[in-house]
Amino acid sequence: MNELIKIDNALLSRCRTAAGCIADKVVDSIKDKTTTSVERSVARLMGIDGVDGQGVPLPNVLVDQITKCGKLEDGVFYWIGNAMIETGKTPREIALAIGNGDFLITDFPEYTMEEISEAAESVVRDNITLLDESAEERKERQTQYPKGPSPLLYVIVATGNIYEDTVQARAAAKQGADIIAVIRSTAQSLLDYVPFGPTTEGFGGTYATQENFRIMREALDEATEETGRYIQLVNYASGLCMPEIAVMGAIERLDMMLNDAMYGILFRDINMNRTFIDQYFSRMINAYSGITINTGEDNYLTTADAVEEGHTVVASQFINEVLALRSGMPRKLIGLGHAFEINPDREDGFLMEIAQAQLVRQLFPESPVKYMPPTKYMTGNIFKGHLMDGMFNLASVMTGQSIQLLGMMTEAVHTPFIQDRALSIENARYVFNNARHLQDEIVFRPSGMIQRRADDVLKETTAMLEAIAEQGLMKAIEDGMFAAISRPVDGGKGADGVLTKGQHYRNPFMDIFKEKLGIS
Amino acid sequence: MNELIKIDNALLSRCRTAAGCIADKVVDSIKDKTTTSVERSVARLMGIDGVDGQGVPLPNVLVDQITKCGKLEDGVFYWIGNAMIETGKTPREIALAIGNGDFLITDFPEYTMEEISEAAESVVRDNITLLDESAEERKERQTQYPKGPSPLLYVIVATGNIYEDTVQARAAAKQGADIIAVIRSTAQSLLDYVPFGPTTEGFGGTYATQENFRIMREALDEATEETGRYIQLVNYASGLCMPEIAVMGAIERLDMMLNDAMYGILFRDINMNRTFIDQYFSRMINAYSGITINTGEDNYLTTADAVEEGHTVVASQFINEVLALRSGMPRKLIGLGHAFEINPDREDGFLMEIAQAQLVRQLFPESPVKYMPPTKYMTGNIFKGHLMDGMFNLASVMTGQSIQLLGMMTEAVHTPFIQDRALSIENARYVFNNARHLQDEIVFRPSGMIQRRADDVLKETTAMLEAIAEQGLMKAIEDGMFAAISRPVDGGKGADGVLTKGQHYRNPFMDIFKEKLGIS
Amino acid sequence: MTDRTAVRPYGDTLNDGMIQVSFSLPLEAGPEAQEAAKRLAGEMGIQEVSAVSVHDMGEGFSFHILYGKCKYSVDATRIRVAKVETKAMTYYEINAFIKERIGRRLNVVGACTGSDAHTVGLDAIMNMKGYAGEYGLERYPEIDTWNLGSQVPNEELIRKAVEVDADAILVSQVVTQKEIHVRNLTQLVELLEAENLRDEFILVAGGPRISHELALEIGLDAGFGPGTLPPDVASYVAQMVADKAGKDAR
Amino acid sequence: MTDRTAVRPYGDTLNDGMIQVSFSLPLEAGPEAQEAAKRLAGEMGIQEVSAVSVHDMGEGFSFHILYGKCKYSVDATRIRVAKVETKAMTYYEINAFIKERIGRRLNVVGACTGSDAHTVGLDAIMNMKGYAGEYGLERYPEIDTWNLGSQVPNEELIRKAVEVDADAILVSQVVTQKEIHVRNLTQLVELLEAENLRDEFILVAGGPRISHELALEIGLDAGFGPGTLPPDVASYVAQMVADKAGKDAR
Ligand code: B12
Ligand code: B12
Numbered sequence A, B: 001m002n003e004l005i006k007i008d009n010a011l012l013s014r015c016r017t018a019a020g021c022i023a024d025k026v027v028d029s030i031k032d033k034t035t036t037s038v039e040r041s042v043a044r045l046m047g048i049d050g051v052d053g054q055g056v057p058l059p060n061v062l063v064d065q066i067t068k069c070g071k072l073e074d075g076v077f078y079w080i081g082n083a084m085i086e087t088g089k090t091p092r093e094i095a096l097a098i099g100n101g102d103f104l105i106t107d108f109p110e111y112t113m114e115e116i117s118e119a120a121e122s123v124v125r126d127n128i129t130l131l132d133e134s135a136e137e138r139k140e141r142q143t144q145y146p147k148g149p150s151p152l153l154y155v156i157v158a159t160g161n162i163y164e165d166t167v168q169a170r171a172a173a174k175q176g177a178d179i180i181a182v183i184r185s186t187a188q189s190l191l192d193y194v195p196f197g198p199t200t201e202g203f204g205g206t207y208a209t210q211e212n213f214r215i216m217r218e219a220l221d222e223a224t225e226e227t228g229r230y231i232q233l234v235n236y237a238s239g240l241c242m243p244e245i246a247v248m249g250a251i252e253r254l255d256m257m258l259n260d261a262m263y264g265i266l267f268r269d270i271n272m273n274r275t276f277i278d279q280y281f282s283r284m285i286n287a288y289s290g291i292t293i294n295t296g297e298d299n300y301l302t303t304a305d306a307v308e309e310g311h312t313v314v315a316s317q318f319i320n321e322v323l324a325l326r327s328g329m330p331r332k333l334i335g336l337g338h339a340f341e342i343n344p345d346r347e348d349g350f351l352m353e354i355a356q357a358q359l360v361r362q363l364f365p366e367s368p369v370k371y372m373p374p375t376k377y378m379t380g381n382i383f384k385g386h387l388m389d390g391m392f393n394l395a396s397v398m399t400g401q402s403i404q405l406l407g408m409m410t411e412a413v414h415t416p417f418i419q420d421r422a423l424s425i426e427n428a429r430y431v432f433n434n435a436r437h438l439q440d441e442i443v444f445r446p447s448g449m450i451q452r453r454a455d456d457v458l459k460e461t462t463a464m465l466e467a468i469a470e471q472g473l474m475k476a477i478e479d480g481m482f483a484a485i486s487r488p489v490d491g492g493k494g495a496d497g498v499l500t501k502g503q504h505y506r507n508p509f510m511d512i513f514k515e516k517l518g519i520s
Numbered sequence C, D: 001m002t003d004r005t006a007v008r009p010y011g012d013t014l015n016d017g018m019i020q021v022s023f024s025l026p027l028e029a030g031p032e033a034q035e036a037a038k039r040l041a042g043e044m045g046i047q048e049v050s051a052v053s054v055h056d057m058g059e060g061f062s063f064h065i066l067y068g069k070c071k072y073s074v075d076a077t078r079i080r081v082a083k084v085e086t087k088a089m090t091y092y093e094i095n096a097f098i099k100e101r102i103g104r105r106l107n108v109v110g111a112c113t114g115s116d117a118h119t120v121g122l123d124a125i126m127n128m129k130g131y132a133g134e135y136g137l138e139r140y141p142e143i144d145t146w147n148l149g150s151q152v153p154n155e156e157l158i159r160k161a162v163e164v165d166a167d168a169i170l171v172s173q174v175v176t177q178k179e180i181h182v183r184n185l186t187q188l189v190e191l192l193e194a195e196n197l198r199d200e201f202i203l204v205a206g207g208p209r210i211s212h213e214l215a216l217e218i219g220l221d222a223g224f225g226p227g228t229l230p231p232d233v234a235s236y237v238a239q240m241v242a243d244k245a246g247k248d249a250r
C-alpha cells in the first residue's frame, strides 16, 4: 500500500479512542442478552436442520415451542441438552419430534448444567469439527489454487434461480471473476426464518438456503479447478437471521459474508438490540471459520450525498471495525465497505473519489476493503454507465483497493445479464492491467484538493465519532446520524426476539469461539 | 501547463539544433523550385475558380495549357499578368477563354515583369484583401464567441454528403463539440485537381471543394450563434493539392488544416520534392490567414508500434515544427499531432501513454497539440471501445493536451453515426469535467516508470534527429525511418509536377506572405 | 426532410435504417454462433447485417454485437401517448387551487409496497426535502401526508388509507424483475375492488418502469415515470379531487 | 439444456429472449419519439420493450436504448457456414507441400485496390514480418510475392498478374462505406471475365468485412475475414494450385 496522502495521526488516534468507547457501550448493553435468531443458530450448530411436515424449518419449530412456553431465556442449549438426556435422541430427532407434536421440550425433568453439558459434549465437538474441517479445506484449496492480484474482481449473480445462478457464476469465473456473490431475494432479510432446500424463484436475487450454498460452492469448486484460481463465494448474513446464515455459511465453506453492525437497523428497520446481539455472535462464527465480512457503508450513499456525507462512511467504518474486533475478528477479515457514488456531473468529482478511497485505504491498511461501484447516478445510458464503471476501476487501482465489486452498465435497468457481467469483467481487467502500477508513480501535492478533501473528511469523522461516543450509538442512530435515516431504540422488526439470558443460560459455542478468538 | 516530469534541457537543445539543420537542408533544396499545385494556387489567389465546359477546374485548365507549351517554369503569375495586359480581361476570364480554346496564353507578346506586376497589382491586392477580411472576421467572431476550456472537443463528420454533414456537424456543436473536421473522400488526396461545387457522394468522407467549405462554414456560423461558442472548421490540405486547398480554406475561413510536411510522402506515396515544396507554400498561406495546422504523426502509429516507435513521433514533431517555423508560422498555430495507440493489453500501457503525452506537452508548450484517439486496437466491441476512449480522454486531461480528437466506439466499424459522436462527446465532457484539475494534483515520482519512459523517448529522439541531420531528411525517408515506410527520392506520385523556376518567375503572394511573416 | 409518416432509424443518411443490436446466445462463440446471430437479426427485419463482435463467455455462451439496417418504419403522425391530462401547476398555484376549489386539506398516503424497499423515489415525491429543487408534498400547507416507507403489504396500505380518509394513495414500485411490480399493483387494485373501495381513492403509481399507460392498463388512475417532480403529482391529485368533488356535487 | 433447434437470446434465464437495441431517430426526444422507438422494436418482434434511455442530440434527432424480448429463435442444427475447405497447414508443411505436390514456386500478387489505402491487413498476410507471430508469404521459400501496395486500380493489378504469370491474386478491401468493397471486387471479377482470364488465377479477397460467403457470391474463389493468419492463405492457395494442376493433368 502506498501512502499517497498524509494522515494526521493525532486525529486517527482520537477516532480509534472514540470508536472503542462506542463499542464498549454497545457490547456492555448486549452482554446478558440473546435473541431468537442466536438461539436458532445454536440449534443449527447442534446439527438441527431440515423442515417439519408444514415446511417450517426445524430451528424455528424448536425455538417457537420454547418461546411459547416462555422458557427461551434459558437458551436452546439447555433445553436440547436436557431433552437429549431424557429421550436419548439426537438434537435433530428432538426437533423433528417437536414438529410432529410428540412432546413439549420444556416438560421434561430438568438436569443440571454439568449433566447437560456432558450429555451434549460430543454433539458440540462434532459440530465444531465440521466447522474446523470446512475452514481447513478452504486453506488447502487456497494453497493449491492461489488467488490473483488485487483488486480482486467481485461480481454478483441474481437470477432468482440457483441453477441458473451456477451457470452465470461459472461463466464469470472463466471470464476472470475472483469472487461470486449470490444476491438474495428482495424479501428474505425480513423473514424470521431461513428457507430450506434448493430454490428457483426469487425476485432480484436467489434465496439464501443451505442447499443453495452447497450447490453454488460445488459449482465454484469445479470452476476453481478449471481456472486454477480459488473462486470465493459470498452470501448475505444481514437481516433477521444473521447468525443462522453465518452458521450455514461456515458449514458450506462460504468465503465472505455481508455482515454489517448497523445495516439491518438503518435499511431494513430491524430492531437495534436485535441487530447488535445478532451481529456480535454472527461475527464470532465468521471469525472462527476464517470468513471475511463485508460491511455495508456503501448503502449510506444511496440515500445520502457522497460528498456531504463522506465522513459518515468513515465513522461507520471505525465503528464496524471495532465491533468486529470485539467479536474476535482479525483485521484481515474485516472487509470494510465504501463506494464511488459522487455525482458524475460534479467538476473534479473524480478527485474527491480518489481522496475518499485513498483515505479509507490508509486508515485501514490491513483491511480487505470492498469498494462498491456507482449505482445511484447510473441511468439507462449503458454506454456512459460502462465508462463510469471504468473510472471507478481506475480509482480503485490508483488507490490500491482490495476487493472490487464490479459495476454493471445496466445497473439502472436489471440485475446483471450474462453479457453485462462479461463486459464488466473485461472492463476491470483492462483498466487494472493497463494502469497496474499507476499508484507507484504518483504523489498527491501536499496542499492539493485531494489532500485537503481527505483532511476535511477525517476531521469531520473525528467530530462525529466523538459526538457519538458522548451520546452512545443508539441515540446517534435515533438522531439520524447515518444515511439520514432515524430509527427509534425500541422500534423496528424483530424486537420481540430479544431476551435477557436466564439463570440456566449457556451457549457453549460462544465459549469455544471466545476462547479460540481470545475474547475476554 | 504543469511540468509533471523533468526534461533534460541539454537533450532538448540538441534536438532543436538537429531539427534546424534538417530544415535548412530541405528549404535550401526547394528554394528555386515550384510545382503545378503551387502554380494553381497562385491562379486561385488571382481569383481563378470554377470549371470549364468539360468540368475541368479552371486552375488546371490554365496550368495544363502552360505546361503543354513547356512554359510553366516562368510561373502562372507571369503568364496571366502578361495576358491581362494583352487582353484586358480578368484572370478568371482569361482562364475561361482558355477553356473555350480561344487562345494559347503563351502566344501573346511578352511584357517585362515590371509591366506585368503593375498590371496585376490590383488583382493581387484585392485577393489579399479577401484573405485579410476572412482572417479579420474570424478574429471578430472569436472575440464575440469565446471558445471553451482545453482540451477542445474535435469531432469528425464523414457522411460523404455535404448536406448530411452539416446536419451532423450542427448537432455535434449543440452537443458540445468545439471543432468540426470534414473528412475527405478516400480518393481525393491523389487527385491532381480540386473538385468543384457542392458534392453529395464520397467514400469514407466528403470531397473538399470550396463550395463545400462555404456550406459548412455557414452552418457552423449559425451553430456558433446558437451555442455561443465559436465552432471551428477543419479540412485537409495534404495530398497533391496542398497549397490550393490552403487557399480555399483561407478564403472560406477555415480555422484549421491538416498539413503535414511528410504525410503525403509516407502515406500517399507522393513525391518528396513535390510535397516539401507544396507544404512550404501552403503553410505560408495558413500562417498568413491565422489558420492552425494539424500535423499527422499519429499516422505513424497505425503501422508502427507505439512503444517501439514513440520516439519517431517526437522526432517528426521537431521536424514538422521547424519546417513550419521556416514557413513563418508562429508556434501557437503549429498543432503537432500525436496519438494514444499503445496496445490496451499491455501492462502499464496507460503509464506509457501518459509519459509520451506529457513529454510532448512539455517539449512543445506553446503548440496547440492535437491528441488522436485509439484506432488501431479498436474492435467491433463498442463497449470496450467506449471505455478505451474514456481512458484516452483521461490521459488528455491529466497531461493538459490542447485539442482532443474524440475517439468513436465504432472506430472499427464505420465512419461515425450521429449517436456515436453524441456518445463520444458525452464521454469527453464527463471525463474532462470530472477530472478537470487532476493534473494540478499530481507529480510523477522522479525515478518512476513514467519519468524513465519519457527520458528514454527523448534520448532516442535525439539520436534519431542527429542521425537524420547527418544524412538529410530525404535519405532518412528512403531508409524507412518513419512509420517503417520507405520512399525513394525520385519516386512517388506528382513528381512530374516539380519544376525549377525560370528566369521570369515571380510569385507575388509568396513575397507578400514572406514580408508579413518575417521570412528571410 | 424527414417524412414523419415513415420514420426510420438514422445513422448518417436519412432513412438508412441503421441500428445496433447486442445479445447473448447459448452457443459457443464461432462462425456458427455468429451466423445464428445474423439469422436472428434477419428474422427481426435487419438487413445487410454486420456481425462486428463476438465474445466467448465460457459455459457455451457467446455475446454478439451487430449493426444493420432495420427495414421497418413507423408513422410518427399517428402516435398518441397516454399522458396525464391535468395541467402542471407550481407549488403556490397548487396550494391556492386546493384552498379555493376544494376548501379543505388533502390527505395523501404513500408506500413502497410488497417486498420493495426502494424508498428514494417515493421520498423524492413525498418528503419535505423533495427532489431536484422542488419541495415534496409534505411541505405543502394544503396537503397532509403519511409516508409509510418500505415493504408495506397492500393490506396495510389500504387500512391506513381508510383510517386517515385518504384522497389519494401513492404507490412506488422500483423492483421489476419477473414483472413483480405488475403483480403487486394488480393485487392492490383487486383488493380495493374486493372491498368496494376502488372509487374512494385516486390511485397513483410511480417508478422507473411505470408509465401512465401501464398504470391505466392495470386499473390505476395514473402512473409517473422517471424524472417525475413533486408538483407533477400534486397538480394531478388536486385537480382530480376537485373534479371528483364537482361530479359528486352534481 | 439448450434446445439447439430453437435457440433464443439469453439474458439470465434460458430462452428469455433478452436483447439490447440502440438507434437514432429523426425525431426530437420526448414521449412521442420514445413511443416511436418502442413501436419500431415491436415491428422487429421485440416484446415487453423497455425504453431505458433517450438522449436528445439536437437538430431534431434523438438516440434510444431499448431492452426487450426477441420472439424469434433460430435452428442452430441447420446452420452451415461456407468455410474455406482446405486443411490448415504450418509454414513448414506448406513449403514441403508445394515442393512435393507442385514442384515449382508459386507466384502471388497482392494489392489494396481502388481508392483503398489500408495496407496493414494485406501486409500482415504478405510481408516478411507477417502477423501475430506467423511469417508472411514473402518469407516462404516456395512462394514469390508481389505486393503492389495501396490504391491500385484493378486494371493494373490484372496487368501485373498476367506479367508475372501469377497463380493467385490477393485483394484487400478495408473501406466498406456505401458497399464500395463489393463494387470494387465485382468490377475486378468482371474485368477478368471480359478478358477471359478468370480461370487463370485463384482469386482471393480479404478484409474486416469480407467473409468466404460474400467472396463466393461476388464470384471470387475465397474470402478471408478478421484474424486471418498468413498460413491460412498460403495453405489455401497451395492446395488449390495442386488441385488445379491435378485436374489439368487429367
Ligand atoms: C438506491 C438503490 C438501492 C438502495 C435503496 C435505498 C432506499 N432507501 O431506497 C438499497 C442499497 C437498499 C437497494 C437494495 C436493493 N436493490 Co436497489 N437500487 C438502488 C438504485 C441504485 C437507485 C434507485 C434510486 O434510488 N433511484 C433514484 C430515484 C429518485 O429514482 P426513482 O426510484 O426512479 O424515482 C423517480 C421516479 O421513478 C418517480 N417515482 C418513484 N416512485 C414513485 C412513486 C410515486 C407515487 C410517484 C408519483 C412517482 C414515483 O419519481 C422519482 C423522482 O423522479 C437502483 C439502480 C438505479 N441506478 O436505478 C437499484 C435497483 C433498483 N435495485 C435493485 C435491486 C435488485 C435491489 C435488491 C433487491 C438487491 C438485493 N437482492 O439485495 C435490494 C433489495 C431492495 C428491496 N427489498 O427492494 C435493482 C432492481 C432490478 C429490477 N429491475 O428489478 C436495481 C435496478 C439495481 C440492479 N440493476 O440490480 N437498492
Ligand atoms: C490504420 C487505419 C488507417 C491508416 C492506414 C495505414 C495503412 N497503411 O494501412 C490511415 C491512417 C492511413 C487510414 C486512413 C483512412 N482511413 Co482508416 N483506418 C485504420 C484502422 C484504425 C485500422 C485498420 C487496420 O490496420 N487494421 C489492422 C489489420 C491487421 O486488420 P485488417 O485490415 O482487418 O486485416 C486482417 C483481415 O481483415 C485480413 N485481411 C485484410 N486484408 C486482406 C487481404 C487478403 C488477401 C487476405 C487473405 C486477408 C486480408 O487479414 C488481416 C490480418 O488478420 C481502421 C479502424 C479499425 N480499428 O479497424 C480505420 C478504418 C478502416 N479507416 C477508415 C477510413 C474511412 C479511412 C479514411 C478513408 C478516412 C479519411 N477519409 O481520411 C482514410 C483513407 C484511407 C484510404 N484511402 O483507404 C474507416 C473505414 C470505414 C468503412 N467501414 O468504410 C475505418 C473503419 C475507421 C472509421 N471507423 O472511420 N486509416
Ligand SMILES: Cc1ncc(COP(=O)(O)O)c(C=O)c1O
Binding pocket: A184, A185, A186, A188, A189, A190, A236, A237, A238, A239, A258, A259, A260, A263, A268, A294, A295, A296, A297, A299
Ligand atoms: C451489509 C449488507 N447486508 C445485506 C444487504 C442486502 O440486504 P437485503 O438482503 O436485506 O436486501 C446489503 C445490501 O447491499 C448490505 O450492504
Ligand SMILES: Cc1ncc(COP(=O)(O)O)c(C=O)c1O
Binding pocket: B184, B185, B186, B188, B189, B190, B236, B237, B238, B239, B258, B259, B260, B263, B268, B294, B295, B296, B297, B299
Ligand atoms: C496530416 C494528414 N493529412 C491528411 C490526412 C488524410 O489524408 P487522405 O485524405 O489522403 O486520406 C491525414 C489522415 O488522417 C493526416 O493526418
